[in-house]
Amino acid sequence: MSTRSELVIQDLVKAVREVLWRHDVTFEEYRAAVGFLMKYTKGPEFEVPLTCDMLFNATISDIEMKHRKGSISNLEGPYFLEAVPEIADRIKTRGEQGDELIIEGRVTDLAGNAVEGAQLYIWHSDSQGFYSGFREDLPTDLYRGRKVIGPTGAFHVRTTMPAPYTIPHDGPSGELLGFLGRHPWRPAHVHFKVRAAGFVEHTTQAYFAGGQWVDSDCVEGVRPALVHEPEERGGAKVLKINFVLDPA
Ligand SMILES: [Fe+2]
Numbered sequence: 001m002s003t004r005s006e007l008v009i010q011d012l013v014k015a016v017r018e019v020l021w022r023h024d025v026t027f028e029e030y031r032a033a034v035g036f037l038m039k040y041t042k043g044p045e046f047e048v049p050l051t052c053d054m055l056f057n058a059t060i061s062d063i064e065m066k067h068r069k070g071s072i073s074n075l076e077g078p079y080f081l082e083a084v085p086e087i088a089d090r091i092k093t094r095g096e097q098g099d100e101l102i103i104e105g106r107v108t109d110l111a112g113n114a115v116e117g118a119q120l121y122i123w124h125s126d127s128q129g130f131y132s133g134f135r136e137d138l139p140t141d142l143y144r145g146r147k148v149i150g151p152t153g154a155f156h157v158r159t160t161m162p163a164p165y166t167i168p169h170d171g172p173s174g175e176l177l178g179f180l181g182r183h184p185w186r187p188a189h190v191h192f193k194v195r196a197a198g199f200v201e202h203t204t205q206a207y208f209a210g211g212q213w214v215d216s217d218c219v220e221g222v223r224p225a226l227v228h229e230p231e232e233r234g235g236a237k238v239l240k241i242n243f244v245l246d247p248a
Helices: 004-022 027-042 047-067 172-179
Strands: 100-108 119-124 144-148 154-160 189-195 202-208 231-233 236-240
Touching: 027 047, 027 172, 047 172, 100 189, 119 154, 144 154
Parallel strands: 100 236
Antiparallel strands: 100 154, 119 144, 119 189, 189 202, 231 236
């Protein structure tokens, strides 16, 4: 009896062989492909996870939803950090850099009951598309925070609008995007992760209707249900979003 990894890898090899047959791939083309893969051994380590996430992370998130009834999960991406400040109702930003964004909603179970004590992590880029903790000039207390959900399940957090950004594209991952006829841009988005005892960890993103690149996200992460049309309130944009958690 085969293990699960044996089954998956055997099918993967079979699928690649079928593609080679379909396109009459020559030995020279095969050697060129091996040469391309060798570039991953010479560049920065992040190129391998970057390419895998670029091609397959959104698919894994969709597969997860086959077994869930709660809110739609989506890519985590490479910029999540565990150690972030606990926030009350405001994420620290360099507020002068972007439009104000209010994020509000509830964290509930499938029946709509508040999940008190849930930990809601929010992180997003600054107005230039950069993440704190990944640049010298952006300490980790900016543009990210952890909100502890109270007895009503409701949250209301002020921050600033994120911006589109490119994934690193000067290495093999970028070359691969070129082969796929794709650009390296991600649309502006906010990341969320919700953790609560007794529930499946929920990781997702929110995108903005009409935003640049929302129709051609380079990592193909956008799903219609994750695209929001923010309301205007007192000069701020309001993103209304609920997180419905699946039981563990
Ligand atoms: Fe991101």
